[in-house]
Amino acid sequence: MKYGSLISKIQGLSKGGIVRDPNSFSFITQYPPPLTLNKISNFKFKRRAIELYIHIPFCTGKCAYCKFFSFCVKDKKVIQNYLGNLEKELKIYLKKSDLKDRVIDSIYLGGGTPSILRIDQIKWLMRLIRKNLRVSKNVEITIESSPETLTAKKLFSYLEYGINRISIGVQDFNDDILRFVMRRHTGKMAIEAIEKARKAGFKKINIDLIYGLPRQTINHWKNNLSIISKLRPEYITIYHLRREKGTVIATLKKSEFPSKEEIIKMYLEGLNRLKELGYIQIAPDQFASPGNIFEQQENKWKVGKELIGLGASGYSFFNGFVYYNARSIKDYSKLVQEGKLPVWLGKEVSAKELMRRTLIFGLKTSGINREDSGLDKKMFEERFGITVESFFGVELERLRKLGLIKDDGNFIKLSLTGLVLSEEVCRELYSPEIKTQLDKIGDKFGRGGL
Numbered sequence: 001m002k003y004g005s006l007i008s009k010i011q012g013l014s015k016g017g018i019v020r021d022p023n024s025f026s027f028i029t030q031y032p033p034p035l036t037l038n039k040i041s042n043f044k045f046k047r048r049a050i051e052l053y054i055h056i057p058f059c060t061g062k063c064a065y066c067k068f069f070s071f072c073v074k075d076k077k078v079i080q081n082y083l084g085n086l087e088k089e090l091k092i093y094l095k096k097s098d099l100k101d102r103v104i105d106s107i108y109l110g111g112g113t114p115s116i117l118r119i120d121q122i123k124w125l126m127r128l129i130r131k132n133l134r135v136s137k138n139v140e141i142t143i144e145s146s147p148e149t150l151t152a153k154k155l156f157s158y159l160e161y162g163i164n165r166i167s168i169g170v171q172d173f174n175d176d177i178l179r180f181v182m183r184r185h186t187g188k189m190a191i192e193a194i195e196k197a198r199k200a201g202f203k204k205i206n207i208d209l210i211y212g213l214p215r216q217t218i219n220h221w222k223n224n225l226s227i228i229s230k231l232r233p234e235y236i237t238i239y240h241l242r243r244e245k246g247t248v249i250a251t252l253k254k255s256e257f258p259s260k261e262e263i264i265k266m267y268l269e270g271l272n273r274l275k276e277l278g279y280i281q282i283a284p285d286q287f288a289s290p291g292n293i294f295e296q297q298e299n300k301w302k303v304g305k306e307l308i309g310l311g312a313s314g315y316s317f318f319n320g321f322v323y324y325n326a327r328s329i330k331d332y333s334k335l336v337q338e339g340k341l342p343v344w345l346g347k348e349v350s351a352k353e354l355m356r357r358t359l360i361f362g363l364k365t366s367g368i369n370r371e372d373s374g375l376d377k378k379m380f381e382e383r384f385g386i387t388v389e390s391f392f393g394v395e396l397e398r399l400r401k402l403g404l405i406k407d408d409g410n411f412i413k414l415s416l417t418g419l420v421l422s423e424e425v426c427r428e429l430y431s432p433e434i435k436t437q438l439d440k441i442g443d444k445f446g447r448g449g450l
């Protein structure tokens, strides 16, 4: 066998810097190599933080626009059994994952209407969490609520059990609209609930409002904002109504709803009025008084932390997967009782999709007067080892030319037009494969009511 030609080829590679020199030869068994490491004296075990969401799917009735996994329950045993299953699900995580070593830095009791639970049930739930998990000292614990379920006693007990943020679903203060969309409270009851929460000692109150509701006019909307200006909650969320298939409002005529233009005006009116009132826009549809952030969302969107969602229909981003729990009490209960995680739909997130997710959610932390508005470019580079432009350059340039995003060197953020069309702009950043998949099923955003 002749080796001459191979050897001269190998020697030729030295021009390109690839040389085997017996004097300096070694084996690579670590990376980065030992000689590039620094002396460290501050080595410590890092406890990675994680967010916790708990879904309580029970409500006092079903709102006409609601597609969430929620329902009205008459048999109180259903709630009690559900809580028992939540404990089982938590124990499965504790047994099979590293959850017990993670620090919980925010907890969100969502639904449904978690405030429908009795005081002793909330106490039990909070104990369950604290007994089994490492909860950060500064944990943010939010409970979603509906005005008709809130009593002064409940509110005091929430604070006693460590719940320090309350979100109150108001949607509109006008009684005719509230009745029409099948809410179970009046505008007055909503105001009283907010006042009661304040009196009980809540320092973090969020109010949810919806614009685009049937029979809602710009004047109704302005009135909502003027009531807000007196109540001064720390957070205000203004949701664009989702007209989901399978809801009562999906059967209404188009003429029952405000026009497209009116809906945009409502959003802009909200944005301008809340800005005038001194609120900071922390996300396209969220506002907070200075110094307040919504931690769970910030951690999910801006920082990209993991989240475990317990309960039927709970959503998780954990262990490299995104997934939803079973969306029926029956399936959910069966799985956890068999000792299995009640996972229903999910996907392992590839490195590329993780970058997209980071960009999309980064953009969703844009706000007209927020200092760190949008995707933090340095954070992206540190996390993925490449610049956001090197991966999404063409897509970002297109959105920039369309006037939908801006780049100030440190952050890529939605412009004012981009804020109005925030979801559509983020949708442009879905991967081509996902877009094709969604085009086939004719669902633009791919939520399908989830």
Ligand code: SF4
Binding pocket: 058, 059, 060, 061, 062, 063, 066, 067, 068, 070, 111, 112, 113, 146, 169
């Ligand atoms: S209170 Fe909330 S979760 Fe319950 S039906 Fe109404 S919108 Fe849906």
